[in-house]
Amino acid sequence: MEKSTEVELRHIKKCFGPVKANDNVDLKVYAGEIHAILGENGSGKSTLMNILSGLYAPDGGQILMRGEQVSIRSPKDAMEKGIGMIHQHFKLVEALCAWENIVGGMKNHVLLGKKRVLAEIRTLCGKYKLQLDPEKKIYQMTIGEKQTVEIVKALYRGAEIMILDEPTAVLTEQETERLFEILREMKAGGCTVIIITHKLQEVMDISDRVTILRKGVSVDSILTRDSNAERLAELMVGRTIDISVPYVEMPRNRKEPVLSIRDLRIAERGAGEKLKINRLDVCSYEILGIAGVADSGQKELCETITGMQKATGSVQLKGTELIGMDPRAMMKQQIRIGFVPEDRLGMGLAAGLSISDNIALRSYRSEKGLFLNKKEENIQAVDLIKNYNVSTSGGNQAIQSLSGGNIQKVLLGREIDRGADFFIAAYPVRGLDIGASNFIYEKLNEEKKKGVAILFIGEDLDVLLGICDRIAVLHSGELMGVVEAKTTTKEQLGLLMMGQKLEGTEYAAN
């Protein structure tokens, strides 16, 4: 079947100051296909799509739609040309219901009449087999439902080209499967779909064709069926690379509980609990994963253990009760917990200060007297930069001018070097490229070999299943169960993440 070109981008350039986000990108999307844009973080995927949806104006290059050169001046302009964009962070008004969000902002929408709008939405949903209650309020919806609203919103406005920016980041396995069905329906209905992602498996699962971006340049554009995950990874990174997550086997009999959680609760004002864990042990020589959709209590768990948040119940580190202590009290009692928090620059590092100042954060207090030991701090910084391959001009460079991977190396290095028995790594590879991610996995495995008990909060189930010994699943703050990583599938984890408790497994794995 001969396909016509729907959208073509030629030699697109876009700079932000000295940073070339897009440097000569070519993209050809054919009508009625699902086209994946694959690239690591910072490779210019989102910039490219923001150009196509009218948010940014390109510094150079051409945009052609159905063979004719166009210029897209604004998101509204893009919409009129049939381009709909679904952002990673939804742009919906929480207090309004679905249909109001769908028509809101359109010309003359007041005159449309609710009945007619509802009828039109239902027809649309029928056509693409979408499940949506147009009169439900947004704040009552799950993330998957909100995404459906965004999709309907774009379709309702006549989008023929749908761009989705990392749509699966916030979804469970089952919701992702559901989304992919919707995308296939849309394709069948004549829509062209562009999906931005950095997950290889997704590209293989859903796309017809894939364009790979690397450092702002389009490297290649190939038919998905002619490729495989290894080949894509190689194109994405630029060299042959091992995409498997390394697992280290340790003898079972050496494992002893280091951190023991019993009846842990964080009460929420009003109703319910933000965190509810009856029993969970993290053992030496193991990596215990925490799975769950975003905001299921992961942050609360980390902050409770480290004393940043108040809770009831019991958390014992080698017999010492941690509940009731704040970070300062822990410091005084020589309780050390390595902690790489989720929001690195918001907590854990001070972005405006230098590398060596940030490294001193954990050690400055142990120096004697009133003064800082600058000499010692510089030695520490030089060591860390060397041991963790931080690429920087030196210890005096400000944290905020480092790349994401190097920032994480500084934080991880500082926390590992504390030599704690218990280590928390919250989303340690978020936003990092494959090379930096592998480095982090390696370092965590090294710690595991030394006998450290590691709590690994993750989002990518493939990674969790790869690196962890056991995985605990949280749903709305409640511990649903703990499973052995080796004998569990993504589907089982997905069910737990959606709140279906596995009978009897909660304690079985301990």
Next chain:
Amino acid sequence: MLRIERKTDGKFLHQRIISVLIALAVAGIVIAICGYNPIVVYREMLEGSFNSVYYVQQTIQKTIPLLIMGLGVAVCFKMNFINIGAEGQFYMGAVAATYVALNVSGPPSAVTLLEMFVAAFLAGGIWCLIAGFLKSKWGVSETLVTLMLNYIAIKLVSYLQYVLWKDPKSLGFPKIANYPTDLQLKSVFGIHAGWIIAIILTVFVWFLLHRIKLGYEISVMGANERTARYAGMNTTRILLLTSLIGGGICGLAGMIQASGVEHTLNDQMANGMGYTAIAIAYMAQMEPPAILIVSFLFSILLQGGAYMQISMQIPSATGDVIQGIILLFILGSEFFSRYRVIREHKQKEEAK
């Protein structure tokens, strides 16, 4: 069409110097509109600041309170504690020193001077600590509290000057009695000894911010309070201690000005210098050596402005105008250090 974009690099220093030069040019236009030759005016200002030993001494003397208050403000700013109450802390320091000077009798005078010093530090410090306490307890904005406390301090001084401490020997003139001569700061090289204290304080604040643990904690708190808590710092203690030190240093400026220049207390002695100090600390990016230089430059404007009034019959407010224009441009230049403005290409250019 013009477009605005975030910048990733920043050349702060040369940007600031350029903005000062542009400000001087714009102020020159204003002066020209007023009917004076701007080049002559600027030359007169420099002459008024440097042309004789006396003028240089005057310029340095005017630098002292600006420098000290700039240091005090910088300590607070480093913690992201927006203390704009240097003016009030200055007056409270002067009030406390004056109380000691006029009521504590008996030699040796060195001991009394030391007492005045401590009293001024505590008074200024506590004035700032009120804002620190309210912030730590209830999260009250320190900007508003320190500003409001300025007015209270100034009115308190007026009340003391006109009613409570009015000197009965001043023949009804609203004036507080002069300090005994042995409690007036002695001259060293023709300038009252406050300059020595100011230099010691500059070194002290540099050490505090760069070499002492508390200063490190202040920097971390200023950069990110959550990170400070994460690292186990006692954020409340740091907040209170820093506001005490910052306000205390401003209080010292009040004592030095009262003892070294005014030889008494009056409600005109700060004359907005506490606000100028905020600009100085900000321009110098809280770096003590830079504060020293910037406060000297500002005192040229003050001294030059005062000289102009006499030599050219131009109101000394001209100096204030120039100062205001410079500040405006410096603040404006912040925008350009963070963003760049780009002229957008026309569609035709894009197509070729």
